[in-house]
């Protein structure tokens with residue numbers, strides 16, 4: 001059982017393919033199910049505190065895992081009961097059911113136990129839970145001290161993170177073999193509780209991963225202000241937003257941050273202020289140009305945006321600037337570009353779509369040729385080559401003005417240090433998330449920008 005950080009994220013189809021490969025190499029569905037069920041039982045035994053257990057089993061292989069787990073718990077001396085929504089159907093699940101020598105109660109009649117194991121539906125969920133399942137599931141979860149979902153909470157669509165029906169929140173979810181998008185994407189992720197990956201003896205790989213603590217070198221004896229990273233932030237109509245981004249870039253560890261479009265010195269004096277002259281972006285030491293926070297969407301702001309797009313410097317584009325662009329225009333730029341849209345900006349730029357957030361972010365990255373940071377309560381970072389990084393579990397208190405500007409600045413700092421774009425975007429998202437976690441509640445964006453330094457100090 002291990003935490004999610006840096007682990008592959010696979011769809012149900014990818015998981016089935018990995019399972020198929022394991023079978024071709026000599027395993028079988030029954031052997032995998034046996035492995036899974038025993039591993040689930042071991043975790044439940046460890047975290048269940050010796051309490052009695054009720055295992056809910058569905059008709060498919062998720063239910064099969066449940067029967068094996070129940071038998072293994074019983075063999076370990078735990079008081080365990082089983083209730084089923086319907087009889088097992090597949091060969092392996094039928095065999096697993098046969099390995100359980102106790103009674104099988106109906107869901108509607110089952111009494112709660114201190115530990116509930118939800119093995120009703122996993123990656124095979126294909127429609128909303130009907131009331132005959134949803135109502136007892138809720139009652140039994142509410143009646144339990146601890147609820148553990150096998151693979152995904154039943155009612156959660158593993159690939160998209162959609163929640164099909166009124167699904168109760170679980171305390172722990174044991175992701176089998178690898179994380180699925182639903183463990184990171186909202187609204188499903190909120191229902192998973194603590195997610196741990198359970199090794200099931202199947203090798204999985206994917207071009208999507210869970211965000212992990214970044215590798216971001218600290219300053220050394222050879223460091224100076226320019227080789228630590230120089231960030232140029234273009235100021236627009238709302239000076240405060242660019243100021244927040246610039247402050248964030250400084251506290252994320254950039255060596256030199258210049259605010260372009262301002263000339264009067266004011267605190268903080270470490271922030272260099274210069275006018276946005278025609279050659280302001282030509283300085284080859286600039287490692288990242290940040291444009292968009294508080295830029296303004298009026299025609300007058302097209303000029304600085306054109307200047308930024310025309311420069312050969314790596315670019316981070318946020319906020320208002322995203323409203324003045326098209327994916328084709330960004331793709332035509334060439335060079336390194338990172339876009340940081342929230343849902344409204346994303347829809348305006350790429351169109352509203354009905355795919356999963358992961359699919360939509362990937363599609364946007366392909367179309368724009370940019371790394372796309374599709375931010376929100378869950379954040380998907382996608383690169384044009386198909387790689388993706390998922391960050392769940394954001395602090396809800398981030399839903400306040402200016403926190404997006406801080407993220408843009410943090411990403412600018414990472415990019416200016418010379419990291420590849422996807423890594424820089426992920427480093428900024430990680431730093432931002434960690435700073436917010438440390439601040440706790442009701443913080444403001446100004447504090448978040450400063451708190452980046454504490455998160456940076458952890459690296």
Ligand SMILES: NC(=O)C1=CN([C@@H]2O[C@H](COP(=O)(O)OP(=O)(O)OC[C@H]3O[C@@H](n4cnc5c(N)ncnc54)[C@H](OP(=O)(O)O)[C@@H]3O)[C@@H](O)[C@H]2O)[C@H](O)CC1
Nearest residue numbers: 019032033060061062121122123124125126127128129151
């Ligand atoms: N991936 C692996 O390596 C392993 C995974 N295991 C476990 O298997 C499940 C996936 O099992 P699967 O049998 O494909 O699917 P489910 O158990 O999730 O669902 C079974 C069937 O249930 C029906 N269904 C779907 N949604 C509903 C609903 N809302 N209400 C009622 N019934 C529903 C559907 O059948 P239909 O014919 O009725 O459409 C599903 O097919 C995975 O999550 C793991 O837990 C293995 O144990 C081995 C290794």
Ligand SMILES: [K+]
Nearest residue numbers: 118121152154
């Ligand atoms: K389940």
